[in-house]
Amino acid sequence: MLAEIEKKIASLLADALAARTHLSVTQAPGPPAPDGDGEGIAVVSVAETTPNPLFNPEQFELQKNPTRRRRILPISFIAAIDFAIKAPNTPAGLASSRTLLLDDVALSSHF
Numbered sequence: 001m002l003a004e005i006e007k008k009i010a011s012l013l014a015d016a017l018a019a020r021t022h023l024s025v026t027q028a029p030g031p032p033a034p035d036g037d038g039e040g041i042a043v044v045s046v047a048e049t050t051p052n053p054l055f056n057p058e059q060f061e062l063q064k065n066p067t068r069r070r071r072i073l074p075i076s077f078i079a080a081i082d083f084a085i086k087a088p089n090t091p092a093g094l095a096s097s098r099t100l101l102l103d104d105v106a107l108s109s110h111f
Contacts, residue, residue, distance in 0.1 A: 002046050002077070003027075009079050010044040016111040017042070022085075023104055033084055038097065040085035040104060047080035081108055 006027050014025035022038055028045035052074035061070045083104055087097035 002049065005077065006044060006046045006079070013042065013044060013081070013108060013111065017104065017107060020100075020104060020107070022100060034086040037086055037088035037093070038100075040083065040097075040101060042104065042108065043082045043084075045080050045082070046077050048078040050076045052076070083108075 010025055010027040017023055017025060020040075023040040023042060024034070025042045025044065028043050030043035031041060034041045054074075057071065059072050061072050062068075063070065083101055085097045085101045085104075087093045
């Protein structure tokens with residue numbers, strides 16, 4: 001279940017940032033670093049989960065097709081997005097990459 005939540009968040013973020021052609025959005029664990037100069041990566045992960053303290057063991061969800069009965073555990077979770085960008089080895093490379101990265105973080109935060 002949590003992996004599916006992580007996958008969905010990554011998919012939604014990738015759609016929201018589709019215009020950011022230098023940036024790839026992936027689900028954790030994802031690649032540790034971008035491959036090429038000027039390329040960025042955002043790795044989405046479920047960083048923390050907390051079960052609801054009022055768990056009711058008598059509460060079930062009934063699914064019709066296929067027929068299933070499942071116990072429900074309400075949770076809260078915190079999603080994390082780790083950003084990285086590989087700066088080109090040019091005089092302005094670090095500054096331009098930093099600007100791109102800060103814009104990526106800002107756009108993600110607004111989304």
